[in-house]
Amino acid sequence: MAAPSVAVDNLNPKVVLKCEYAVRGEIVIHAQRLQQQLQTQPGSLPFDEILYCNIGNPQSLGQQPVTFFREVLALCDHPCLLEKEETKSLFSADAISRATTILASIPGRATGAYSHSQGIKGLRDAIAAGIASRDGYPANADDIFLTDGASPGVHMMMQLLIRNEKDGILCPIPQYPLYSASIALHGGALVPYYLNESTGWGLEISDLKKQLEDARSKGIDVRALVVINPGNPTGQVLAEENQRDIVKFCKNEGLVLLADEVYQENIYVDNKKFNSFKKIARSMGYKEDDLPLAGDASYASYKAEKDGILQSLARRAKALENAFNNLEGIKCNKTEGAMYLFPQLSLPQKAIEAAKAVNKAPDAFYALRLLEATGIVVVPGSGFGQVPGTWHIRCTILPQEEKIPAIISRFKAFHEGFMAAYRD
Amino acid sequence: MAAPSVAVDNLNPKVVLKCEYAVRGEIVIHAQRLQQQLQTQPGSLPFDEILYCNIGNPQSLGQQPVTFFREVLALCDHPCLLEKEETKSLFSADAISRATTILASIPGRATGAYSHSQGIKGLRDAIAAGIASRDGYPANADDIFLTDGASPGVHMMMQLLIRNEKDGILCPIPQYPLYSASIALHGGALVPYYLNESTGWGLEISDLKKQLEDARSKGIDVRALVVINPGNPTGQVLAEENQRDIVKFCKNEGLVLLADEVYQENIYVDNKKFNSFKKIARSMGYKEDDLPLAGDASYASYKAEKDGILQSLARRAKALENAFNNLEGIKCNKTEGAMYLFPQLSLPQKAIEAAKAVNKAPDAFYALRLLEATGIVVVPGSGFGQVPGTWHIRCTILPQEEKIPAIISRFKAFHEGFMAAYRD
Numbered sequence: 001m002a003a004p005s006v007a008v009d010n011l012n013p014k015v016v017l018k019c020e021y022a023v024r025g026e027i028v029i030h031a032q033r034l035q036q037q038l039q040t041q042p043g044s045l046p047f048d049e050i051l052y053c054n055i056g057n058p059q060s061l062g063q064q065p066v067t068f069f070r071e072v073l074a075l076c077d078h079p080c081l082l083e084k085e086e087t088k089s090l091f092s093a094d095a096i097s098r099a100t101t102i103l104a105s106i107p108g109r110a111t112g113a114y115s116h117s118q119g120i121k122g123l124r125d126a127i128a129a130g131i132a133s134r135d136g137y138p139a140n141a142d143d144i145f146l147t148d149g150a151s152p153g154v155h156m157m158m159q160l161l162i163r164n165e166k167d168g169i170l171c172p173i174p175q176y177p178l179y180s181a182s183i184a185l186h187g188g189a190l191v192p193y194y195l196n197e198s199t200g201w202g203l204e205i206s207d208l209k210k211q212l213e214d215a216r217s218k219g220i221d222v223r224a225l226v227v228i229n230p231g232n233p234t235g236q237v238l239a240e241e242n243q244r245d246i247v248k249f250c251k252n253e254g255l256v257l258l259a260d261e262v263y264q265e266n267i268y269v270d271n272k273k274f275n276s277f278k279k280i281a282r283s284m285g286y287k288e289d290d291l292p293l294a295g296d297a298s299y300a301s302y303k304a305e306k307d308g309i310l311q312s313l314a315r316r317a318k319a320l321e322n323a324f325n326n327l328e329g330i331k332c333n334k335t336e337g338a339m340y341l342f343p344q345l346s347l348p349q350k351a352i353e354a355a356k357a358v359n360k361a362p363d364a365f366y367a368l369r370l371l372e373a374t375g376i377v378v379v380p381g382s383g384f385g386q387v388p389g390t391w392h393i394r395c396t397i398l399p400q401e402e403k404i405p406a407i408i409s410r411f412k413a414f415h416e417g418f419m420a421a422y423r424d
Numbered sequence: 425m426a427a428p429s430v431a432v433d434n435l436n437p438k439v440v441l442k443c444e445y446a447v448r449g450e451i452v453i454h455a456q457r458l459q460q461q462l463q464t465q466p467g468s469l470p471f472d473e474i475l476y477c478n479i480g481n482p483q484s485l486g487q488q489p490v491t492f493f494r495e496v497l498a499l500c501d502h503p504c505l506l507e508k509e510e511t512k513s514l515f516s517a518d519a520i521s522r523a524t525t526i527l528a529s530i531p532g533r534a535t536g537a538y539s540h541s542q543g544i545k546g547l548r549d550a551i552a553a554g555i556a557s558r559d560g561y562p563a564n565a566d567d568i569f570l571t572d573g574a575s576p577g578v579h580m581m582m583q584l585l586i587r588n589e590k591d592g593i594l595c596p597i598p599q600y601p602l603y604s605a606s607i608a609l610h611g612g613a614l615v616p617y618y619l620n621e622s623t624g625w626g627l628e629i630s631d632l633k634k635q636l637e638d639a640r641s642k643g644i645d646v647r648a649l650v651v652i653n654p655g656n657p658t659g660q661v662l663a664e665e666n667q668r669d670i671v672k673f674c675k676n677e678g679l680v681l682l683a684d685e686v687y688q689e690n691i692y693v694d695n696k697k698f699n700s701f702k703k704i705a706r707s708m709g710y711k712e713d714d715l716p717l718a719g720d721a722s723y724a725s726y727k728a729e730k731d732g733i734l735q736s737l738a739r740r741a742k743a744l745e746n747a748f749n750n751l752e753g754i755k756c757n758k759t760e761g762a763m764y765l766f767p768q769l770s771l772p773q774k775a776i777e778a779a780k781a782v783n784k785a786p787d788a789f790y791a792l793r794l795l796e797a798t799g800i801v802v803v804p805g806s807g808f809g810q811v812p813g814t815w816h817i818r819c820t821i822l823p824q825e826e827k828i829p830a831i832i833s834r835f836k837a838f839h840e841g842f843m844a845a846y847r848d
Binding site for chain 2: 010058062159
């Protein structure tokens with residue numbers, strides 16, 4: 001018999017070697033192990049719960065879903081409910097009416113059928129109307145492709161754009177690892193540009209231009225520019241002027257602009273507003289989006305739930321940011337949007353050497369120690385990319401608000417101990 | 425300003441040129457156009473509705489979803505319902521209990537959270553128990569990867585297995601175009617083996633062996649064998665003996681066996697049983713799967729709905745098969761499983777020349793004429809692959825049962841006219 005020809009060491013190396021996904025990497029696996037240990041041997045660790053600040057996964061940390069969305073979803077899942085009398089007392093009137101409208105737009109009211117490849121036309125019409133209303137410019141349902149989450153959309157674009165290893169995509173550093181992983185998976189070249197930490201993670205056209213020319217001089221055919229706004233993991237919100245320059249740059253250089261705007265509702269500062277690149281590209285004007293309207297039965301509770309979530313996130317962001325900035329050797333930019341803080345660590349030389357001795361990046365070493373001492377899970381900045389020689393961690397603002405003070409005090413105690421232990 | 429560097433003619437050619445998807449191709453687009461014409465100009469065509477026999481999409485053709493599944497889904501999407509008194513009269517008691525169990529297995533009962541990358545552990549445990557019960561052999565939840573549909577699972581495997589254009593995958597011809605498209609997309613080589621129409625689409629090891637050796641002699645590193653059982657588009661169910669030979673072949677040749685068993689519940693003949701390749705590989709034993717059990721509140725209606733669907737499909741398959749076999753120049757194998765008939769057309773030479781004159785495959789020419797004359801949408805066999813010089817169409821058995829007699833009589837009238845018009 002022949003030996004099996006397929007084994008881990010001869011799988012597609014693009015998948016096995018190049019795709020690293022720090023938000024689900026070593027630290028998280030270690031945290032899951034510690035969580036099991038807490039269950040089987042309570043009291044065996046210096047903390048009694050694991051606090052996941054690594055992944056932007058609010059509902060896993062107790063954030064409640066928005067009732068209106070869930071009502072509509074349940075009614076569309078099981079449309080027979082709409083014919084029952086009891087439904088009127090169980091569901092809000094506007095959820096019933098919204099589900100009825102959605103079902104009417106689905107051929108045969110068949111929510112279990114394959115749809116048009118771009119997504120159900122009636123839903124794309126509603127989304128186009130919402131975008132038009134948000135931006136003040138017309139939107140066309142035929143230009144919209146619905147995907148199940150952002151990742152398949154990014155993969156689809158990379159697959160279309162990347163033909164071989166000489167095709168490049170301009171990506172911010174730090175960036176969300178979905179971009180580096182999907183570019184590697186599709187066999188292209190990541191062309192980095194650095195966000196400027198000293199100007200609040202600003203995106204500078206001069207750096208874009210320099211990186212583009214540098215890549216072209218190496219024979220890379222740069223095809224697209226990725227912009228994440230609000231930023232992940234960096235939390236900044238782009239200024240309108242800056243966005244105009246980016247659009248102009250893409251037009252001049254013949255680049256596809258890939259705008260990741262998933263955090264458009266998560267803005268925490270009064271002096272910044274989210275502007276879609278679609279709107280910027282067509283220029284000026286801003287209105288409301290297509291959700292329950294004032295006067296609808298659910299509107300008050302919908303608005304209260306949504307505002308409650310966003311206001312609480314803003315308070316958590318501010319509390320964590322202040323706490324980080326009060327610690328020796330940590331400097332944290334303001335979180336203007338999204339769900340993350342990305343503080344910079346100035347670590348003592350001794351700590352850097354201790355990390356090197358165990359073959360770890362200094363920020364990964366720090367994150368591992370933090371986990372072991374406190375149960376707090378963060379992601380090392382090296383998973384997102386950073387200016388060489390700088391070290392960061394990404395910490396979400398998602399743990400429940402009442403847990404934030406405990407997180408801050410545990411973090412503070414750990415950090416002070418760490419700095420004292422490795423002081424140069 | 426530079427001209428835009430990205431345009432349709434310089435996108436990734438693997439995506440743009442090589443991925444053909446006949447079940448959503450030219451004929452379907454033409455059918456959608458005719459459907460619009462029927463709406464705007466009623467009476468302008470020789471039929472008054474389009475009958476979609478092209479895609480395995482039962483609920484779009486009026487098949488009702490199974491109530492139990494939809495009840496559980498609605499309760500999991502909106503768990504607050506479980507706390508309300510009215511829910512007890514709106515939902516069956518076992519759906520309430522099943523949803524409660526499922527929610528308890530999801531960390532934080534958070535159905536809106538990112539899950540473990542392989543899928544929620546508690547659900548994988550339940551699936552493993554169902555597989556163990558079906559096969560009579562243990563199944564391990566850690567070996568199970570949940571995907572949203574079969575396509576992402578197939579893409580994932582192709583991505584893992586295919587490193588470059590010298591990596592080959594053995595695929596049945598005819599095959600479902602998901603396989604040819606995903607192999608092309610990931611840049612590998614499709615190594616065809618032919619199902620034998622004269623033995624009811626039998627899979628012959630001697631042909632597998634011959635194609636494997638032929639591919640190897642051309643420097644192709646064959647990595648895996650795709651088997652679709654029950655067959656799509658061919659509808660056959662493999663015999664246990666044949667499955668054993670396939671497993672042995674894969675073991676001897678070091679091939680990964682990719683078994684597509686999505687139609688395991690769709691079996692229409694008494695003398696064939698579905699056996700999973702997992703069971704075959706571990707050998708012998710068969711039990712029930714993990715759905716409502718006799719005695720549960722929903723069991724009677726669940727069983728009635730499910731049996732009703734399958735019995736009706738079996739009657740539709742038989743009626744269409746008989747109708748095809750009663751027509752001149754059509755020969756159709758028995759549909760033992762899945763949802764398709766794949767009759768062979770013996771077309772007059774004049775028809776083949778007429779097709780050639782308009783630059784179409786003869787079966788595509790036939791399908792287009794069928795659509796224009798009757799509104800019936802089928803897929804040409806050339807979209808699935810077939811022995812060169814033979815022509816087929818794939819027709820689903822999914823239109824509502826009361827429409828089948830009309831489909832048969834329209835089809836018969838068209839076919840007789842077509843044969844008369846092109847008689848040699």
